[in-house]
Amino acid sequence: MAEDQDFAHDTLYRALNQPLALFFELSLELCKGVGGLNRGYLILDDVLIQRYRSGKLGLKKARDTSTGAWVFGLSLVVLGWTDGKRRIPLAFLPYFGEESKLDLALLDWAEEQGFQPEGVLFDAWYAARQVLEWLHAHGWSFVTRLRSNCVLDGVQLRRHGGPVGSRRGG
Template structure:
């Protein structure tokens, strides 16, 4: 049997270094000089050969997290694929970036954060057409996987998409505290005044005890933004105050930072491979590339963007020192 000419770490290093083009051909072109460097077919076979498995991510992330404490945040993001007519996994999904339904691949991620670090510990690809699993199915699967790995977070945070009764009960059954957003038409009962939409109930900024039909007692907060928009947050921790809610909410925002860095620095949207298996492997290795940038950030204080810019800056400096294209 022939030995593989490239490994997953070779592809991950390529994702960290490349400024834009993410193709197997480009990965082969930038390989260091060697007697028999890997050709583009070697990287193509790599993406087809590996078994897509979030467990590989967890094995690398485990030393970077504390399973006791911290906040687990679950959210999804749409990877833009506007011209991908023949790429598998691509479907129509809502995009928060475009505020519209677009063509892309939906990635659901669970990250752990303590306020200083952002560490992805699990992920799923939403592909209901082929596996029949909904986003809520993936949400529950990641919760139980986290419990099996020994996580005991101080809170689990997620947006209103995942705030179904089944999901809220699942978090409670695991013995965890949740903080989630509620849509304005979610029915609650405040002070036994009758069930009504939370947007019509008397909810205080500091938090109001309410009864959520089918679940039980919760504490609801009314949050007014600077532009006047109103949001409603809910938790099963009845003693939570506004300061504690704000702390968890700020930490939950870290997953938005993670999504942005994953797209801008790790090339997660840019793979041109067509097969579903190849796309899954590319996405998994892009997340593992983020792990390396995040670890460097925590150890040195050099941001993800600066770390990537330094790689490109060295290449530019080397060219300026010995430019190839001149007018003679």
């Protein structure tokens, strides 16, 4: 989500120094101002804010998915909105490496705020059964990539070769 954007990492870093409720409220009002509740797409993604020598601050090492390296930093799960031209970070939650439901918490938050997006965009990392079932139950369309080891219509995805059907597995 931060690629080709001059503001993303710095904006999130500054927002961490503010009360989160204020950041979420301002982002939501900005999104409402451009008519984003009933149009556009929600983006579910993660961002790593790398902080050198942050081991002293209690930050853990995390894998930077862009380089594959292990670095000290703060990993965030981010929910953003886009209409294809503008991107607005709406909400984020810190990820500390344990099994979590942060993606579902952010989707629940978006629903509570009244979002009815045209779709939800996310990568294979968030294509877990619980997320896909949540989206289906709420009638929200989505675009994602699935890992090749997933089972689709009883056939492992890398061997499927046919039209996409219903996904099984986790």
